[in-house]
Amino acid sequence: MTAALNSRPALQAAPGTGLRKAKNSLAAGLVTGSFLLALVPLVWLLWTVISKGARALGASQWFTSDLGTRTFSDSGGGALGAIVGTLEEVALCAVIAVPIALLVGVYLVEYGRGWLARVTTFMVDILTGIPSIVAAVFIYAVFLKALGGQFAGVWASLALVMLMIPVVVRTTEEMLKLVPNELREASYALGVPKWKTIMKIVLPTAFSGIITGVVLGIARVAGETAPLLVLVKYTPHTNGNLFNGFQGSLPLMIKDQVNNLGAGTTNFDGTKQANFAAERMWGAALTLIIIIMLLNVIARLVARRSKISN
Amino acid sequence: MTERTSDGEPLPAPSIGGESVLDPPPAGTVVVGSAEPAAIDVLEDAPPAAGIGSAPPTGTGRVRLGDRVFQGMTSGAGAFVVLLVLLVGVFLIYQAIPAIRDDQVNFLTSREWAVSGSTLRFGIAGLLWTTVLISVIAMIIAVPISIGIALFMTQYAPRQLSRPIAYVIDLLAAIPSIIYGIWGITVLAPKLEPIQRALYHLGGIPIFKDKGFVRGSIFDGGVVLAIMILPIITAIARDVFERTPRQNIEAAWALGATRWEMIRMAVLPYGRPGVVSGAMLGLGRALGETIAILLIVSAPANGAPFSASIFNGGQTFAAKIAADSAEFPSAPGPYIAAGLVLFVLTFIVNAAARGIVNRRKDFS
Numbered sequence: 001m002t003a004a005l006n007s008r009p010a011l012q013a014a015p016g017t018g019l020r021k022a023k024n025s026l027a028a029g030l031v032t033g034s035f036l037l038a039l040v041p042l043v044w045l046l047w048t049v050i051s052k053g054a055r056a057l058g059a060s061q062w063f064t065s066d067l068g069t070r071t072f073s074d075s076g077g078g079a080l081g082a083i084v085g086t087l088e089e090v091a092l093c094a095v096i097a098v099p100i101a102l103l104v105g106v107y108l109v110e111y112g113r114g115w116l117a118r119v120t121t122f123m124v125d126i127l128t129g130i131p132s133i134v135a136a137v138f139i140y141a142v143f144l145k146a147l148g149g150q151f152a153g154v155w156a157s158l159a160l161v162m163l164m165i166p167v168v169v170r171t172t173e174e175m176l177k178l179v180p181n182e183l184r185e186a187s188y189a190l191g192v193p194k195w196k197t198i199m200k201i202v203l204p205t206a207f208s209g210i211i212t213g214v215v216l217g218i219a220r221v222a223g224e225t226a227p228l229l230v231l232v233k234y235t236p237h238t239n240g241n242l243f244n245g246f247q248g249s250l251p252l253m254i255k256d257q258v259n260n261l262g263a264g265t266t267n268f269d270g271t272k273q274a275n276f277a278a279e280r281m282w283g284a285a286l287t288l289i290i291i292i293m294l295l296n297v298i299a300r301l302v303a304r305r306s307k308i309s310n
Numbered sequence: 311m312t313e314r315t316s317d318g319e320p321l322p323a324p325s326i327g328g329e330s331v332l333d334p335p336p337a338g339t340v341v342v343g344s345a346e347p348a349a350i351d352v353l354e355d356a357p358p359a360a361g362i363g364s365a366p367p368t369g370t371g372r373v374r375l376g377d378r379v380f381q382g383m384t385s386g387a388g389a390f391v392v393l394l395v396l397l398v399g400v401f402l403i404y405q406a407i408p409a410i411r412d413d414q415v416n417f418l419t420s421r422e423w424a425v426s427g428s429t430l431r432f433g434i435a436g437l438l439w440t441t442v443l444i445s446v447i448a449m450i451i452a453v454p455i456s457i458g459i460a461l462f463m464t465q466y467a468p469r470q471l472s473r474p475i476a477y478v479i480d481l482l483a484a485i486p487s488i489i490y491g492i493w494g495i496t497v498l499a500p501k502l503e504p505i506q507r508a509l510y511h512l513g514g515i516p517i518f519k520d521k522g523f524v525r526g527s528i529f530d531g532g533v534v535l536a537i538m539i540l541p542i543i544t545a546i547a548r549d550v551f552e553r554t555p556r557q558n559i560e561a562a563w564a565l566g567a568t569r570w571e572m573i574r575m576a577v578l579p580y581g582r583p584g585v586v587s588g589a590m591l592g593l594g595r596a597l598g599e600t601i602a603i604l605l606i607v608s609a610p611a612n613g614a615p616f617s618a619s620i621f622n623g624g625q626t627f628a629a630k631i632a633a634d635s636a637e638f639p640s641a642p643g644p645y646i647a648a649g650l651v652l653f654v655l656t657f658i659v660n661a662a663a664r665g666i667v668n669r670r671k672d673f674s
């Protein structure tokens with residue numbers, strides 16, 4: 001069979017002549033150009049963030065202290081409060097979202113038949129496309145307006161849960177579908193109940209793929225800003241309490257620095273008042289990108305260890 | 311699964327060599343993808359006698375308790391997601407209606423937005439215009455480039471390069487939107503300024519009219535938005551282009567087609583529905599983008615006259631809600647109403663996009 005296929009003369013593109021050749025070359029140029037064009041903003045943006053943010057990260061205090069009462073013109077301080085807030089909010093989000101998403105993924109692949117499965121798939125799609133600001137407004141309407149809650153990190157986590165669930169559901173679904181059916185059938189043949197087959201055979205087989213999805217889901221929500229803006233409120237002080245009070249986070253720290261970018265008066269001798277807002281803004285942006293890229297690298301490494309592949 | 315024993319007793323867990331296969335595997339085997347060998351051990355080591363003495367499933371017994379609980383939990387989680395999306399719609403409607411009822415101007419056609427006083431005067435026409443305009447600009451830029459990248463990956467680049475290229479394009483999607491925002495306004499917008507100024511002088515075309523927003527115009531926002539939705543459209547376009555049937559491609563080759571002619575005859579017609587749905591998913595993302603637009607596009611003065619210029623300032627639904635989030639405690643109603651409209655918009659766009667994708671799946 002393969003020999004027969006291989007012995008067939010290989011079909012390939014004709015070079016064409018005249019106008020056809022010119023069109024072909026033009027198309028090749030445009031297509032290659034569009035790829036190179038897409039690289040421009042990526043390289044440009046990463047270079048900007050790295051070159052402008054490195055200085056702030058190099059400061060000894062960056063990872064060990066918060067901004068506290070420092071204004072834009074006071075030197076020193078760091079992003080500790082923002083890092084703590086981001087990690088806590090994202091961690092709480094993952095703790096809530098991952099179990100739900102795993103169960104939904106298992107439901108859709110292992111049990112999903114009939115109308116509920118169809119509606120669930122559709123709703124997961126809708127959830128994938130829900131704008132983060134709508135999730136934020138919904139959480140606001142329920143927990144702050146209707147139930148009288150106060151601004152706190154926990155509400156941001158809940159809004160992020162809505163954004164993370166569909167990402168994890170989709171990857172879990174993909175990975176469970178890749179588990180060979182023979183494994184399930186062999187397990188059933190031994191009399192193992194379906195739920196134990198799923199827990200002990202199917203999920204462990206797909207484990208690394210699912211972890212990849214979870215990590216990518218975390219990376220997806222770690223940089224979300226809109227829900228934090230509506231539901232938490234920023235403070236430059238470190239607040240480790242998710243359930244009480246304003247809380248800093250890297251996106252909100254960036255946003256806060258933006259507000260101070262042009263600030264500062266001119267002194268009597270004509271010099272401008274010092275302004276560290278830009279430096280801190282790019283520093284926080286670089287910190288955020290490093291966290292997200294680390295998560296992406298972890299996801300790739302875990303995916304590489306996967307036992308099943310497409 | 312059904313009961314296998316006639317007396318209704320639960321079947322004892324199958325055991326291999328005295329050790330139940332249902333026991334947790336030794337520490338370490340569950341972790342990080344190394345569990346498949348364990349599963350295979352179970353299958354290979356199972357003595358042939360394992361099944362002897364148990365009747366085949368009859369389908370009449372009651373379902374095991376564990377199975378019932380587990381199925382209940384998973385379908386409960388599925389129902390939760392369904393309920394969640396429905397709740398979003400219901401709650402936003404429920405909270406938006408009182409505000410819309412108190413609205414002194416037409417909610418759909420007014421461009422006013424004055425909600426801090428004792429009377430509410432707000433309408434979504436201005437927000438809707440900016441949202442649609444900025445998304446259209448982003449689509450006009452992003453769709454052709456995405457198609458180009460997807461063609462490059464699937465038809466032009468060497469096979470080994472396809473994966474690294476996909477990874478690089480995905481990196482664009484991994485960058486948080488707030489970073490696009492600060493980059494867009496402080497780095498990119500100044501570079502776009504000459505283009506904008508050049509277009510001012512193109513003979514007074516209304517959409518290129520100078521409205522005094524040399525930096526922070528809707529155009530600037532649209533360009534950044536285009537970069538942000540590029541990876542979404544590219545991913546889906548690549549997916550469908552890759553699946554172009556081999557026969558179609560070889561048929562084109564056999565006719566003596568050049569590479570470009572083959573793409574026009576085989577790849578593009580086959581991939582069109584996928585590209586359309588990918589573009590609509592990108593549109594859904596563009597409509598709802600918040601913080602990048604908020605940082606880049608300046609808001610015009612309240613009550614400024616309408617202008618069709620893409621060099622005007624403006625506020626999208628999402629940016630308006632985020633910009634005024636400090637006013638929420640006093641008057642959340644109008645913003646919840648704006649959020650509702652945005653939800654409905656993205657719902658329609660995403661549902662349509664998925665509809666196209668899923669219909670395609672049925673045929674291929």
